[in-house]
Amino acid sequence: MASYLFKRLLTLLPLLLGITFLTFLIMQLAPGKPTDLITDLNAKMSLEAKQKLTKLYGLDRPWPIQYWEWLKRLSKFDFGKSFKDDRPVIHKILERLPATLLLNFLSLSLIFTLAILIGMTAAAKKGALFDKLTTLFVYLGFSIPTFWLALLLMILFGLKIGLLPISGLRSLNFEELNFLQKAWDMLQHLLLPVSVMALTGLAALARYTRSSMLEVLHQDYIRTARAKGLKEREVIFKHAFKNALIPIITLLGLMLPELIGGSFIFETIFAYPGMGRLGFEAIMSRDYPVLMGIGTMVAFLTLLGNLLADMLYALADPRIRYK
Amino acid sequence: MASNWIRRLFIILYTGVTFTACKQNNNPQLQSSSSLPAYDDTFIESSIGDASYLNPVLASDSASSSINGMVFNGLVKYNAQIQLVGDLAEKWEISKDGLVFTFYLRKNVKWHDGQAFTAEDVLYTFERLIDPEVKTPHSSSYEKVKKVELLDPYTLRILYKEPYVPALESWGIGIIPKHIFKGAKGKEFNEHPANKKPIGTGPYIFKEWRVDEKIALEANPKYFDGRPHIAKYVFRIIPDNAVEFLELRNKSIDTMVLTPDQYHAYPEFFEEYKKYRFPRAAYTYLGFNLNHPIFKEKLVRLALAHALQKKELVQAVLLGMGQSATGPFLPLSWSFNSEVKDFEYNPKLSKQMLQEAGWQDLNQDGILEKDGKNFEFTLMTNQGNKMRALTAEIIQEQLKKVGIKMNIRIVEWSTFIKNFIDKKNFEAIILGWALSPDPDIYNIWHSSQKKDGQYNFVSYQNLEVDALLEEGRKTFDQQKRKEIYRKVHGLVHDDIPYIFLFYPDFLPVVQERFVGPKVVALSSFGFGWNFDKWFVPKNKVRYPLITAQ
Numbered sequence: 001m002a003s004y005l006f007k008r009l010l011t012l013l014p015l016l017l018g019i020t021f022l023t024f025l026i027m028q029l030a031p032g033k034p035t036d037l038i039t040d041l042n043a044k045m046s047l048e049a050k051q052k053l054t055k056l057y058g059l060d061r062p063w064p065i066q067y068w069e070w071l072k073r074l075s076k077f078d079f080g081k082s083f084k085d086d087r088p089v090i091h092k093i094l095e096r097l098p099a100t101l102l103l104n105f106l107s108l109s110l111i112f113t114l115a116i117l118i119g120m121t122a123a124a125k126k127g128a129l130f131d132k133l134t135t136l137f138v139y140l141g142f143s144i145p146t147f148w149l150a151l152l153l154m155i156l157f158g159l160k161i162g163l164l165p166i167s168g169l170r171s172l173n174f175e176e177l178n179f180l181q182k183a184w185d186m187l188q189h190l191l192l193p194v195s196v197m198a199l200t201g202l203a204a205l206a207r208y209t210r211s212s213m214l215e216v217l218h219q220d221y222i223r224t225a226r227a228k229g230l231k232e233r234e235v236i237f238k239h240a241f242k243n244a245l246i247p248i249i250t251l252l253g254l255m256l257p258e259l260i261g262g263s264f265i266f267e268t269i270f271a272y273p274g275m276g277r278l279g280f281e282a283i284m285s286r287d288y289p290v291l292m293g294i295g296t297m298v299a300f301l302t303l304l305g306n307l308l309a310d311m312l313y314a315l316a317d318p319r320i321r322y323k
Numbered sequence: 324m325a326s327n328w329i330r331r332l333f334i335i336l337y338t339g340v341t342f343t344a345c346k347q348n349n350n351p352q353l354q355s356s357s358s359l360p361a362y363d364d365t366f367i368e369s370s371i372g373d374a375s376y377l378n379p380v381l382a383s384d385s386a387s388s389s390i391n392g393m394v395f396n397g398l399v400k401y402n403a404q405i406q407l408v409g410d411l412a413e414k415w416e417i418s419k420d421g422l423v424f425t426f427y428l429r430k431n432v433k434w435h436d437g438q439a440f441t442a443e444d445v446l447y448t449f450e451r452l453i454d455p456e457v458k459t460p461h462s463s464s465y466e467k468v469k470k471v472e473l474l475d476p477y478t479l480r481i482l483y484k485e486p487y488v489p490a491l492e493s494w495g496i497g498i499i500p501k502h503i504f505k506g507a508k509g510k511e512f513n514e515h516p517a518n519k520k521p522i523g524t525g526p527y528i529f530k531e532w533r534v535d536e537k538i539a540l541e542a543n544p545k546y547f548d549g550r551p552h553i554a555k556y557v558f559r560i561i562p563d564n565a566v567e568f569l570e571l572r573n574k575s576i577d578t579m580v581l582t583p584d585q586y587h588a589y590p591e592f593f594e595e596y597k598k599y600r601f602p603r604a605a606y607t608y609l610g611f612n613l614n615h616p617i618f619k620e621k622l623v624r625l626a627l628a629h630a631l632q633k634k635e636l637v638q639a640v641l642l643g644m645g646q647s648a649t650g651p652f653l654p655l656s657w658s659f660n661s662e663v664k665d666f667e668y669n670p671k672l673s674k675q676m677l678q679e680a681g682w683q684d685l686n687q688d689g690i691l692e693k694d695g696k697n698f699e700f701t702l703m704t705n706q707g708n709k710m711r712a713l714t715a716e717i718i719q720e721q722l723k724k725v726g727i728k729m730n731i732r733i734v735e736w737s738t739f740i741k742n743f744i745d746k747k748n749f750e751a752i753i754l755g756w757a758l759s760p761d762p763d764i765y766n767i768w769h770s771s772q773k774k775d776g777q778y779n780f781v782s783y784q785n786l787e788v789d790a791l792l793e794e795g796r797k798t799f800d801q802q803k804r805k806e807i808y809r810k811v812h813g814l815v816h817d818d819i820p821y822i823f824l825f826y827p828d829f830l831p832v833v834q835e836r837f838v839g840p841k842v843v844a845l846s847s848f849g850f851g852w853n854f855d856k857w858f859v860p861k862n863k864v865r866y867p868l869i870t871a872q
Contacts, residue, residue, distance in 0.1 A: 032737025038383050038460045040740050043756070043766045043778050046463040050776070056458050085375040086458070086514045095534050147563075154569055166573055167566050169536065172367065172557055268562045273535035277562065281372075 004322035005311070012303050019299040020074075020292065021067065027288060028063045034083040034286040035059065057083055070292060079296075080289035084281075089293035092278060097260060099169055100267075100274035104259045106190060107197035115202050116248065119209025123217060124236055134206070142203030150196050150269045157192065165189050167271035193270045197263070205251055213244040245316045253309025257301040261294075360858035362542070365555040365866040366837065369567050369576045373535050373560050377521040379497030380451050381513065383460040390538055390558060393854070394435075394523035395497025398426055398445065401852065403843040405656055405760050407491055411440065411498055411524065421486030421799055426494070428477040432547045434500050435528045441476040447501035456509030464493040486797040488804065489761045497523065526551045526855035535560055552858030553837075554868050571596070577834040583644040586830045596832040601842050602655060603829040606648045607714065607755040608821040609702070613782045615750050617700065624819040626676035628666040630725045631718060637825050640713050644830060648823035650812040651756070651764055655844030657801070658762035658808035663816050673725045684726050691726040699728040704753040705739045711753045714824065718753075745776045753824075762808045765792045768815060783820040836863040 034057055039050045054060055058069070073080055079089035118138065122131040158166035165171065171185050216222065217240055225235045264276040275294065282290035313320045374387040379395050382388060398412040409415070412426040432440040451457050452465050467490065469482040483490060503517050521529045526548070527540035538558040542551040559576060561567040568585055570576045572592045586598065609631075611618040618624055633647035652659040682691040682698055691698040702718065704711040715731045722729045729751075734743065743749045756767065766772050769792050772779040788811055795807040816823070833840045839857030859865070 031735065031741060036737055036740070040736070041744075041754070041756075041778070042383075042460070043764075044463060044759070045460060046466065047774070047776055048466075049460070049463040052455060052462070053458065053460065056456065081514065086381075086518070092534075151565060151569070154566065159569065159573055166569050166575065167561060168559070172365075172537065172559070269566060271536075271559075271561045271563070271566060273533070273560075277535055 005307075008307055008310075012300075012307070015303060016296070016299055020071075020296055023292060023295040023299075024063070024067045024070070024288075027286070027291060030286070032286055033057075033059055034288060037285050066288075070289075074296070079293040082282075082290045083287045084285060084290070089289045092290060093275070093293055093297065096273060096275050096278050099272065100260060100276070103190065103193060103197070103266075103272065103274060107194045107201065108255060108259065110194060110198040111201050111205060112252075114198065115205035116209050118202070119206045120213055120236060120241065120244075122206075123210045123213035124232070126214060131210075138203040138206045141199040141201075144200065146196060146200050146265050147269050149200065150192070150266075153192055153196060164192055167269070169272055193266055193272060197266055205248065208247050208251060209244065212247045213240060216240045216244045219243075242316060246313060249312045249316060250309050253305040253307075253312070254302075256305030256308065257298045260301060261298050357862035358860040360552050360838070361861040361864050362550065362552055363554050363861075363868055364552075364836075364859040364864045365557055366553050366854075366857075367557045367559060367575070367577045369559045369561045369570065369579055371560075371562055371564065371567075374532075374538060374558075376518045377529065377532070377538075378499060378515075378518040380448060380457065380459050380461065380499060381518060386558075386560075390529075390540070391497050391521070391523075392525075393527040393540055393556060394521050394525045394529055395499065396432075396524045397495035397497055398428070399491060399495050401495070401760050403841070403852065405844050407495070410495070411445075412494075415491075417491070417799055421488070421797060422483045424481040424483070424491070424494075425474075426479050426481070428479070429547060430477055432524050433545060434503075434524055435522045435543065436500075436503070438500065438502055440498070440500075440524050442473045442479040443476070444498050444501045445479055446471055446473060447504070447506070448496070448498045451499070451508075451512055452496070454509060454512070456513075458513050461493075461496060464489070464496075486799070488796055488799055489763045492759075492761045497525075499523075527556055530555075546855070548855065551855040553854075555866075568592070571832065574834075577837065578831060581830040581832060583642040583828070583830070586644055587642060593832060595835050597835050597840070598830070598832050599840070599842055600644070600828050600830055602646060602653065602826040604653050604759075605755055605757040606651070606826050607711065607753065607824045608648070609718065609824060610752045610754060610781045610821045611819075612747060612749055612751065613784075613820055614747070615700075617698070618751070620680055621819065622676055622680045623682075624822075625666070626673045626680065626725070627722070627727075628819055628822050629669045629673040629676065630727070631721055631822060631824075632668040633665070633824060634668070635721070636714060636717055639717055640710055641825065641827055644828040645825045646828075647825050650816045650823055651758075651767070651821075652762055652808065652812055653758050653844065654826065656758075656760070656762065657805055658812070660809035660812035662809075663813050670725050677725065682726075689723075689726060690728050697728060698726065699730070700750040701730040701732050702751045702753060703732045703734060703739065703743060703749050705736045706733050707736065710827070711755075715753055744780050747775075747780055747782065762804075763792075763796055764811070765796060768792060768811070768820075781820050783815075783818070785814060785818055788814050788818075834865075836860070836865060 033054065035050070035053045039045055039053060058066065070080065079093075081087060082089055082092055118134045122134050125131055154166045157164040165188055169186065169189050171177075171189075174182060174185060177185060222235060222240055225239045226232075230239075260275060261279075264280040266272065267274045267276040268280075278290065279294045281287070282294065310322070314322060368389070370386045370389065372384065372386050374382070374390055375384055376382040376387055377390055377394065379388075379391040382391055396410045398410060399407045399415070400410040402408045411429055411432060413429050414427050416425045417423070426445070428440070428442055428445070434440055449465065449468070449471050452459055452462055453468070467484050467487045469484045472480045472482070474480055500522050503522050504512060504515055507515050519532060523529070524547070526543055526546045528543045530539040530541050532538045537560060540556040540558075542554050544550050561570060561576075564582065567576070567579050568581075568588075571579050574595060581598070585592075586600070611624055613619060637643060637645045637647060646654070647665060649663045649665045650660065654661075677691060677698075681693045683693070684691050686692070702715055704715055712731075712733055715733075719729045719731060744752070767778045768783055768788055769779065770784040770786075770789050773782050791807050791811050791814070795804055795811070798804045798807060815821075836859045837857050838860065839853060841853065843852075
């Protein structure tokens with residue numbers, strides 16, 4: 001197991017390198033430069049001033065050299081400085097990480113709890129009303145455009161009922177509140193985004209749980225368990241559940257990068273200060289250092305998530321062994 | 324020349340205006356203490372994007388500029404009549420040949436940290452603007468400066484290589500404190516922490532910046548032009564326009580700029596708000612490639628100008644929230660020539676002109692031809708601007724009526740600029756220009772500005788216009804200058820290098836408890852020009868300050 005882990009970790013490095021290389025390449029292929037937002041059709045800027053800016057951002061050199069420079073800095077864990085405001089990329093990411101982690105941790109926990117509950121119950125009572133209703137419900141959540149649902153809920157809870165704030169993470173008078181009031185304030189602000197995220201993200205996991213559970217329920221050992229007179233609850237939770245976990249673990253592994261990746265749509269709609277907006281704005285303004293910084297971190301977590309999932313398989317199913 | 328008595332007169336006039344405004348606002352008990360201006364309350368503004376540098380030398384985006392305008396002062400500023408008046412400069416003199424500017428600075432000005440403001444700060448700001456290692460987008464405006472000399476701590480002389488009228492406007496840039504930056508240069512300046520925690524001389528003091536959430540400012544009690552009434556200013560970042568509108572309906576923001584359809588929303592949305600409407604300092608145009616075999620001929624362009632119905636465009640694209648344009652200046656500005664008559668919409672006349680130019684529909688297929696070739700061209704515009712795409716579609720319909728086949732091609736912005744505009748690789752385009760208060764439009768219309776990446780990409784050339792534009796940059800007498808630009812307006816209109824389509828309206832709303840917002844020509848550059856003079860009557864304060872006991 002240990003040697004397997006070591007081998008896997010070793011292969012991570014070239015993979016990561018390859019991903020950053022491709023990201024950099026694709027970024028360069030996209031038309032436009034980071035300075036365009038400032039210089040394009042800006043009648044107050046002369047040609048010389050434009051060229052000066054391009055040079056100051058180091059964009060006049062060929063891209064392989066730019067990539068090499070970036071790699072050299074990365075080897076010292078330096079992600080460089082943002083083109084937008086000259087601040088270290090790592091600071092910009094760390095500033096937004098807590099808010100994103102909070103939102104994603106809450107919504108992913110909610111998704112997992114609900115999806116597993118729904119999936120298992122639906123499988124246990126396959127074809128019953130509950131199964132049909134939840135199927136409809138998760139597909140509805142999956143199909144509804146996020147931004148539309150978010151706007152409707154904002155109108156309902158924010159405007160009509162006046163119970164919840166419409167957008168943001170904190171009220172404007174946040175600093176004047178005591179600790180409990182602060183927690184309550186943030187909770188109110190988080191309620192809508194977390195619910196919308198959970199509702200719209202439920203489908204895949206719930207369906208996976210259901211089908212994998214169904215498969216397990218058809219196995220011989222379940223019949224045996226039932227035959228020896230175990231209660232249905234025990235059959236489901238003790239015998240079937242653990243074996244139905246494998247696909248869910250895969251999904252869990254894949255969701256690890258989602259924890260920090262953030263979602264542009266949610267964050268934009270809810271005016272939420274997170275990583276999704278940072279990444280999206282970096283793409284739009286061709287802020288290469290920020291883009292590469294986020295790209296590298298997400299790639300690393302994706303690879304780590306895959307590895308973690310593989311490890312967890314062994315825990316869930318003793319028949320799986322790694323050499 | 325802004326001497327003291329003019330300033331006083333202006334303040335008196337100004338106060339008069341505000342009081343009449345109060346009366347109109349159904350404020351019968353003007354004299355009672357409860358309706359007197361309060362030194363209190365918070366003004367909450369919203370913005371689609373976050374700021375970048377809170378340093379006027381480095382910033383160019385509108386979010387940063389909004390904040391920088393509150394925290395910093397320039398040497399000069401524009402007043403309501405789009406005239407430059409003193410800000411940090413008490414007065415100035417310009418030599419007869421226009422080559423020497425002498426600024427006399429105010430002596431009572433303190434930076435927010437208590438240090439005195441002096442000419443050294445101005446010199447430092449200038450040195451960073453021309454520093455080759457500083458990432459400033461503004462350096463072009465200072466290329467003509469030969470030298471800046473300090474005569475004493477409150478007097479400085481700026482020598483120019485050639486007379487250049489917009490130079491005065493360029494000294495409206497926010498002056499930054501030398502002592503805070505400790506004389507930092509180049510890269511060190513670009514990355515200085517003060518770019519995130521600005522110290523200025525302005526009416527508002529920087530308090531806090533929560534990235535992607537808000538920027539908070541507080542009134543500067545020692546502001547040299549009088550303590551602002553509104554105690555706090557909050558700049559909230561709401562990246563989605565629809566959500567911003569919901570926040571307005573929820574009364575949680577005090578101002579926003581509406582889109583035309585939002586302007587027509589149900590009255591419930593504006594329960595406590597006052598809507599404003601005036602032309603934006605920008606125009607949308609249809610530009611021709613004047614080297615193109617078809618559009619080279621003026622008669623053809625004239626025919627097209629008569630085939631377009633701008634009224635329909637304004638109605639359909641802007642829901643009526645705009646006005647048709649006749650030239651390259653803002654209708655409320657002094658350079659605008661109201662005598663320029665727009666081309667009338669007359670498809671018949673248009674067809675006649677086209678026929679005169681040799682375009683006839685001989686094969687009866689509905690499309691005109693000449694020498695066996697169809698009148699067909701492609702109009703390009705950039706992706707992501709619905710207004711422009713819609714404009715293109717309506718123009719397509721209108722031109723079809725006179726027998727012209729127009730294709731539309733919508734291209735991603737950077738590709739559009741790099742591969743088509745800069746290389747003049749287009750037949751016709753729809754684009755827009757934003758206007759600055761100074762009417763100098765040399766970079767767009769002078770025939771020397773036709774190189775790749777310059778702004779006369781339609782290849783316009785009129786020697787008379789060239790001469791006038793050169794003259795306009797050198798003439799400090801505004802009356803003469805006005806004549807020059809009015810002529811330019813007429814000439815450019817008659818030559819039809821562009822069909823000037825429309826000025827979209829600027830549609831802000833402001834919560835009604837604020838007294839002071841006033842529509843003037845300059846408002847389209849934002850309400851910021853007089854924000855420090857706004858107030859809320861004491862009985863209407865919504866977010867009272869918590870007074871320390």
